[in-house]
Amino acid sequence: MTLDTVKHATDTPDAAQPWAELGLKQDEYTRIREILQRRPTGAELAMYSVMWSEHCSYKSSKVHLRQFGEKAPENDALLVGIGENAGVVDVGQGYAVTFKVESHNHPSYIEPYQGAATGVGGIVRDILAMGARPVAVVDPLRFGAADHPDTKRVLPGVVAGVGGYGNCLGLPNVGGEVVFDSCYQGNPLVNAGCIGVMRHEDIHLAQASGTGNKVILYGARTGGDGIGGVSVLASETFESTGPAKRPAVQVGDPFQEKLLIECTLEIFAEKLVAGIQDLGGAGLSCATSELASAGSGGMRIDLDTVPLRDATLSPEEILMSESQERMCAIVEPAKVGRFLEICEKWDVIATVIGEVTEGERLEIFWHGEQIVDVPPRTVAHEGPVYERPYARPAWQDALQADDAGRLARPGTAEELRAQVLRVVGSPNQASKAWITDQYDRFVQGNTVLAQPEDAGVIRIDAETNLGVAVATDGNGRYAKLDPYTGTQLALAEAYRNVAATGARPLAISNCLNFGSPEDPGVMWQFAEATRGLADGCLQLGTPVTGGNVSLYNQTGDTAIHPTPVVMVLGVIDDVTRRTPIGFGEEGQLLYLLGDTREEFGGSAWSQVVHDHLGGLPPAVDLDREKLLGEILISASRDGMIDAAHDLSDGGLIQAVAESALRGGKGARLVVPDGLSAFTFLFSESAGRAVVSVPRSEELRFTDMCGARGLPATRIGVVDGDTVEVQGEFGIPLSELRTAHEETIPALLA
Template sequence: MTLDTVKHATETPESAQPWAELGLKEDEYARIREILGRRPTGAELAMYSVMWSEHCSYKSSKVHLKQFGEKAPENDALLVGIGENAGVVDVGQGYAVTFKVESHNHPSYIEPYQGAATGVGGIVRDILAMGARPVAVVDPLRFGAADHPDTKRVLPGVVAGIGGYGNCLGLPNIGGEVVFDACYQGNPLVNAGCIGVMKHEDIHLAKASGAGNKVILYGARTGGDGIGGVSVLASETFDDSKPTKRPAVQVGDPFQEKLLIECTLEIFQEKLVAGIQDLGGAGLSCATSELASAGSGGMRVELDSVPLRDATLSPEEILMSESQERMCAIVEPQHVERFMEICEKWDVIATVIGEVTDGERLEIFWHGEQIVDVPPRTVAHEGPVYQRPYARPDWQDALQADDAGKLPRPTGGEELKQQVLQLVGHPNQASKAWITDQYDRFVQGNTVLAQPEDAGMVRIDADTNLGVALATDGNGRYAKLDPYAGAQLALAEAYRNVAASGAKPLAVSDCLNFGSPEDPAVMWQFAEATRGLADACQTLGTPVTGGNVSLYNQTGETAIHPTPVVAVLGVIDDVTRRTPIGFAEEGQLIYLLGDTREEFGGSAWSQVVHEHLGGLPPQVDLERERLLAEILISASRDGMIDAAHDLSDGGLIQALVESCLRGGTGARLVVPDALDAFTFLFSESAGRAVVAVPRSEEVRFTDMCTVRGLPATRIGVVDGEEIDIQGEFSIPLSELRTAHEGTIPGLIA
């Protein structure tokens, strides 16, 4: 077979090419020919196809994502923003923290273990590529109906993949969430996040500058796994049984990644690299084109120098392979020898595969024959931009008019009690300990808060106790009812969770999970959610530092609920002042902060008791969220509260059950005169939290709330071995624990 070189492509302009099979549209293929002034070679076609895929190019979403830059609030803490592998923020004392959330949804449905495992590996390398030591991971997850047979296939595999990879890396898994809903049946969402820590001067960027600098590929050998991988798999809709294309899902090796991490950190310490990029989606196609595009020159690569696990791979397959545990570094010639010595020390394969040139082209050769000659920006950063049509769906008004407030409510204390037990035992509200116990949450010894706390928290300086907190949240039911408000509620909840732990919210990463962008209703959901998140970040002063868009999450015509997952990073000066959720000391006073209204649209109660979705989600008051956060942070710092828990899914009663079970102590509560017992317990009004206040601090705490204008209502006391709603019902903690902790093991067994 004749090698398809640049010369051959120029001489055979009419040769048929499989552009459609590679996911390109006819006009996209025509544009590639226009850019090159000829037909592309097979290798060039492979590169453009993966880099112009939805997953890599954001071609349907970038017109909306630009709002995150246009509306970005002023924030002195932001050191690196959107456009790099991950955002970086200043957390004080010379430390910088980088964090990001990404998706590995489609691969995790096909191969749950490897899809989830390599999702963790990929996000960790993104953090590593910024110059940081990864210190913790999180995993926001969505699965289909909890009792569906396929959930028993997908969930255990995903959890085992996350735990297996993260545990082997020695990274604590400190947060995340697990949600079940039939809309995710064929499209589970496996989002993975990572936090990394470095000093300011250690920040690295993905760029290739300096003619004569060497391009070094190091890490695992390149294999046939993941050819087309996430770049293609995540850029199309599933049919009722499978994706129309089933490229091999990437296979992870966490022990190789651990060596790669330590090797890279030592290389950083000796300041041996001028630029660096991890190899994730689109593999070498991405790394070479992005490095060259962000640099000041061109790049020449000898592709036959790439170490292979499979000698039969074609040039196109090598360029498309998404084999894991690989990095690409730009190294000045005088540092190459030392770079190689460090790689050898860590038993990491390293090979010079090319060099930076003083030209403007990315040139790739195969055994001396040129197979790629492209302007790198056209591959990496100048792909198609679609103004997808979008329109509010015809059914939206009817959905919002179907008010959950009209649903039958419990008529007495016994019915209230039964619905509480029903709620806390539902898979979405039940304990996720069966899942989180498979993760090592305390490895490295710096974890100070982890599941089921409101936010994960790690110490980053042992001398000063400086720490960071991270929370991820997203409610697809709220977003289905109102995508704009739903995205803001996701941000508000994550912001509130971080503040409840005692940390000050600083910045945001997001993972925007939606159905097909070719559906105008889905694009309307996406446009509204993006607008809502950008507006809310501007108001709260928390810039979006980066993130991920995952589209085509639908089976046939059925899309998932719009699911914007928002991660909020916060900083705490002293982790010993953190606030847990557990009520641990009898006699402490329980206060409800914020206003409670009759808000049940998209609520857990409406789902669990009535299998209903309709109405409007809770109102968003971002200024109230900011005030509540300030009160929670001040109270934590000054020792005024011993426990705090935000109110969200399931309302007050869910938070009380979690706090009582966590601390091992019951509570006696009185329903305020202004509320009925049902609204008091089940409303999901936003901007609220429940706190436990030592009696010695009550006056100081309530005075602070009064002066600042935050409603604070004393509703009870920490006491006994049951939750007693006086005048209504009481439930022993033992009965609540059985209902809360037995659900997930019973479903998976």
Template sequence: MSLDTVKHASETPDSEQPWKELGLKEDEYARIREILGRRPTGAELAMYSVMWSEHCSYKSSKVHLKQFGEKVPANDAMLVGIGENAGVVDVGQGYAVTFKVESHNHPSYIEPYQGAATGVGGIVRDILAMGARPVAVVDPLRFGAADHPDTKRVLPGVVAGIGGYGNCLGLPNIGGEVVFDSCYQGNPLVNAGCIGVMKHEDIHLAKASGAGNKVILYGARTGGDGIGGVSVLASETFDDTKPTKRPAVQVGDPFQEKLLIECTLEIFAEKLVAGIQDLGGAGLSCATSELASAGSGGMRVDLDRVHLRDATLSPEEILMSESQERMCAIVEPGKVDRFLEICEKWDVIATVIGEVTEGERLEIFWHGEQIVDVPPRTVAHEGPVYQRPFARPEWQDALQADDAGKLPRPQNGEELKDQVLRLVSSPNQASKSWITDQYDRFVQGNTVLAQPEDAGMVRIDEETNLGVAMATDGNGRYAKLDPYAGAQLALAESYRNVAASGAKPLAISNCLNFGSPEDPDVMWQFAEATRGLADGCFQLGTPVTGGNVSLYNQTGDVAIHPTPVVAVLGVIDDVNRRTPIAFAEEGQLLYLLGDTKEEFGGSAWSEVIHQHLGGLPPAVDLDREKLLGEILISASRDGMIDAAHDLSDGGLVQAVVESCLRGGKGARLVVPEGLDAFTFLFSESAGRAVVAVPRSEELRFTDMCGARGLPATRIGVVDGDAVDVQGEFALSLEELRAAHEATIPGLLA
């Protein structure tokens, strides 16, 4: 077949093109023809199709996402915000930290190991492209029912992929979550996050400026894996058995990525690049168009110079390939030789494939023939924008009216005891150590907190002990009941987790996982969750540095629960003052911070005991969350508490059991006046934490809480080898540990 050049396209306006097969709508194809003043070439059509996909262009979500910039002002810490590969915040002492969370959901269902592994690889390159050394990863995960046969296929593969790739890179996995729910049966959520550290002066941006500067592609060879991968696969609904398009899932090589990281950091150290971009979703189509559109000129690329794994690839396939472990750099001519020397030292293939031009066009050639001539912004940034119709679902009122408070409750101590055991051994509340033990949490020697702590924490300066903490949270059950409140509860829990570790929350990233945007019910959930998150961030003073949207997470007509996952990054001046969750010293006094109310909508208790979802989620009070955070941070810094654990899924009893098992010490609890034992143990009221206070600090701690107006109720003492709720029941740590730790291995081993 003869090459489809720009000249040929101009001369054959009526040639049929596979725009529909590439995922474009008829009006989108018409718009491309209008932009170009002719039909697109095959290569141009390939570029527009992947870059205008839902995954890359955010065409259904950007009208809502703009709230993050409009409503939430940048704080003093913000250095780089939305629009770059990842956000960057100032953490003091000349250090900057970049962090982000992204999704690799659909590929991980098709090929769990490689889908998850390349999700880790992609987010690590995003962080690297900002100029930072990656220092830690996190992984918020959602799977179908724990006892479903397909979960045994998907989960072990995903966990092995995350562990295999991250462990080979030498990056500690310090946080995340694992949640089971039948709504994720055909649509697991594999969200991956990364944290990177650099000095302020080392920040790099994705732009191609300076006419005559060279475009260098370096890293792995380009192959046929992942052609149209995440960009197409994540932009379509699955049917009942499979996605209707099955492009190849990307294949990762962590050892190649490790070389790429070290090579790139040495290139940064010698200040050899004027702009840089990783190659992830949409591959070269994305890297070239985004670099050119963010720069001050145009770009010429000779595509036949790209180093290939498969010599039979067509130009369109090369542009669409999402092969991993690749970067694209803009380098001044006088620095090219040194750039290539460093690549050769690290055994990284590097090729000059083009240069920055004076014009305003992205021009791509294949063996001297021009196959692309486009305005780069129209590819990268000026894709379709949809005002998708949305409306509150007809079923929402009935769901909220189905109040969980009406469910039968335990009538005596024996029934309470039985339900506590059932709760702590349920798949979502049970220990996830079978999973997290497959990750190296302490490689590099700077991890000071990791799962199952409230937040992961790493030291970033060995002399001053400056550190950063990160937590990711999201509760799809809460968001199904009320998407606005559910998003704010996810934000509040992450914020609370970071503060409970002793770190000050600075900023957030997010990964917004929803069903099909073509469903008005789903689009309403998305609009409400986005509005809730923006309003919440404004109230807490935590700007949004960036994030990811994953839509079309549904099988046929059945969408996942709306699942906004929120990552909060915090800073701590001295990691030695961190607060763990473990109750480790007998005689410590246990205090419950915050107000406990009868709030059971979407609760773990209602799910485990009654398989029920209905009512309203816990009320959100972000002013209280902020106050609680300030108290937890101050108490940690000043040595007033020895342990802290936020209260969320499962309520007080879940938190106490986890803290007791973590420290190997029991607790005697007394139900406070005005509360019944059931509400005391199982309520999921937000804005609460349980802390262990040394007796010598009790007066100072309670005075601080009283002066600031935070309710602090003494509920017991660290003591013995059981969780003993006075007058109700006692459960030995041995019995609790057996129940808590046996579930996941029993389901998956």
């Protein structure tokens, strides 16, 4: 077979090429020919196909994502924003924290264990590439109906993959979510986030500058696993009969990644790299083109020097492979020897595969023959930009008109009690300990709070107790009812969860999970969600530092609920002052902060009791969220509260049940004047939290709330071993615990 060199491509302009099979459209293939002034070689076609895929190029979402920059709030803490491997914020004392959340959805449906494991591995390398030591991971997960047979296939594999990879790396898993809904039946969402810590001076960027500097590929050998991987797989809708495109899902080796992490951190410590990039989606195609595009020159690569696990791989396959545990570094010639020594010490394969050149071209050779000659920006940063048509779906008005207020409410105290137990024991509200117990949450000894707390809290300085908090949230039911408001509610909940621990929210990352962008209704959902998030971040002062878009999450014509997942990072000056959710001491007073209204659209109660989705989601008031956050942070810092729990899915009774079970202490509740017991317990009004206040601090706390204008209603006391709603019912903690903790094990047994 004749090698498809640049010269051969020039001489054979009419040769047939498999552009459609690689996911390119006719006009995209035509544009590639216009850029090159000839037909592409097979290797060039492979590079453009993966880099111009939806997953890598954001071609359908770019026009909307620009708002995150255009509406970005001023924030002195932001050190590195959108455009790099991950965002970086200043958390004080010379420390910087980098964080990001990404998706590995489609691969995790096909190969649950490896899809989830390599999702963790990929996000960890993104954090490492910024110059940081990874210190914790989080995993927002969504599956189909809890009782569906395929959920028993997908969920255990995903959980084992997340836990197996993260545990082997020695990284605590401190947060995330697990949500069940039939809309995710054929499209589970496996989002993975990571946090890393570094000093300000250790920040590294992905760029190749300095003519003559060497390009070093180091880490695992390149194999046939992951060819096309997420870059192609995540850019097409599954057919209703099952996945149509099944490129090999990446295979992870966490022990190799652990060596790669320690090796890379030692290389950073000796300041041996001028630029660095991890190899994730699109593999070498991405790393070489992005490094060259962001640098000041060109790049030459000798592809035949790449260490392989499979000697039969073609040049195109090597460029498309998404084999894991690989990094690409730009190193000055004088430092190459020491770089290779460190790699050898850690038993990490390292190979010089090319160098930075004077020109403006990315040139790749195979045994001396040129197979790629492209302007790197056209591959990495100048792909197609689509202004997809979008329109409010015809069914949206009817959905919103089907208000949850019409649903039958409990008529007796016995019915109310039974519905409390049903909600608390429902799959989405039940304890996820069966899942989270498979994760090591306390390895490294710096975990201060972890699931099922409102946010994970990690100490980053043992002497000063400086720490960071992180929470991820998203409610697809709210977003289905109103994508703009639903996305702001996700932002508000994550912000509130961080503040409830006593940490000050700083910035966000996001993972935007939606159906096919070729559906105008889905694109309307996406446009509204990004507008809502951009507006919300501007109002809260929390800039978007980066993130991920995952489209084509649908089976046939059926899309998932729009599911924007928001990750909020906050800083806490002293982790010993953090606030947990558990009620810790009898006699403390319970206060409800915020206003409770008749808001049941998209609520847990409407789903569990009536299998209903309709109406409008709760109203969002971001100024109130900001005020609530300030109160929670001040009260935590000054010792005015001993426990705090945000109110969200399931309403007040869900929060009280979780806090009571977490602390092993019961609660006596009194329904406030003007509210029915039903609304008091189940409303999902936003901007609320429940706190336990030592009696000695009650006056100071209520004075602070009054002075700031935050409603604070005394609703009860921590007491006994029962959750009692006076005049209505009582539920012993033992009965509550059984309902809360036995659901998930029974479903997955």
